[in-house]
Amino acid sequence: MLETREGGCHCGEVRFRATVDLDLLSHCSCSICTKKGMLHLPIFPSEFSLLRGKTALTIYTFETGVAQHVFCRHCGINAFYVPRSQPDKITVNARCLDGIGGPNLQPRRFFDGKHWEVAQQQRIAAGGHVAPTNMNGAETLRKILAACPE
Numbered sequence: 001m002l003e004t005r006e007g008g009c010h011c012g013e014v015r016f017r018a019t020v021d022l023d024l025l026s027h028c029s030c031s032i033c034t035k036k037g038m039l040h041l042p043i044f045p046s047e048f049s050l051l052r053g054k055t056a057l058t059i060y061t062f063e064t065g066v067a068q069h070v071f072c073r074h075c076g077i078n079a080f081y082v083p084r085s086q087p088d089k090i091t092v093n094a095r096c097l098d099g100i101g102g103p104n105l106q107p108r109r110f111f112d113g114k115h116w117e118v119a120q121q122q123r124i125a126a127g128g129h130v131a132p133t134n135m136n137g138a139e140t141l142r143k144i145l146a147a148c149p150e
C-alpha cells in the first residue's frame with residue numbers, strides 16, 4: 001500500500017519525506033548492504049523530498065562509483081542512497097522511517113547483490129525498472145540536493 005511518510009538519520013540533521021510501499025521491501029546480499037543491514041524501498045525522485053540536511057550529507061562510493069552511498073556526517077546513518085541497479089531512483093532505508101518497528105520489518109523481495117550482474121539481469125527479466133544506459137547516480141543525487149531548502 002502506498003503511503004507518504006517522513007524519516008531521517010539518527011541525529012535529525014537529515015530529514016526526508018517519501019511515498020513508499022512497505023509491501024515492496026527488499027534486502028540485498030552485496031558487500032555494503034550486508035554490513036549496513038539496510039532494508040530497501042526504491043522510489044522515483046518525484047516521490048522523494050529531502051527536507052533538510054544537504055550540508056550534513058557525505059558521499060561514499062566504491063568499485064563502479066555508480067551508486068551514491070550518502071550518509072549523515074554527524075551520526076553516520078544512511079537514511080537513503082542512489083542504487084547501482086537503478087541509478088535514476090532513490091532508495092529509502094526503511095529502517096529510517098519514523099515510527100517503524102525495526103524487527104517487524106519483513107522484506108519480501110531479495111536482490112542477490114553479491115552476484116550483482118546475474119541479479120541485475122534477473123531483476124530486469126522479471127519486469128524490473130531499467131535506468132538509462134551508463135547513467136551515474138551522482139546525477140540523481142545532485143537533483144535531490146539542489147531541491148533541498150536547507
Ligand SMILES: [Zn+2]
Pocket residue numbers: 009010011012013014072073074075076077
Ligand atoms: Zn545525523
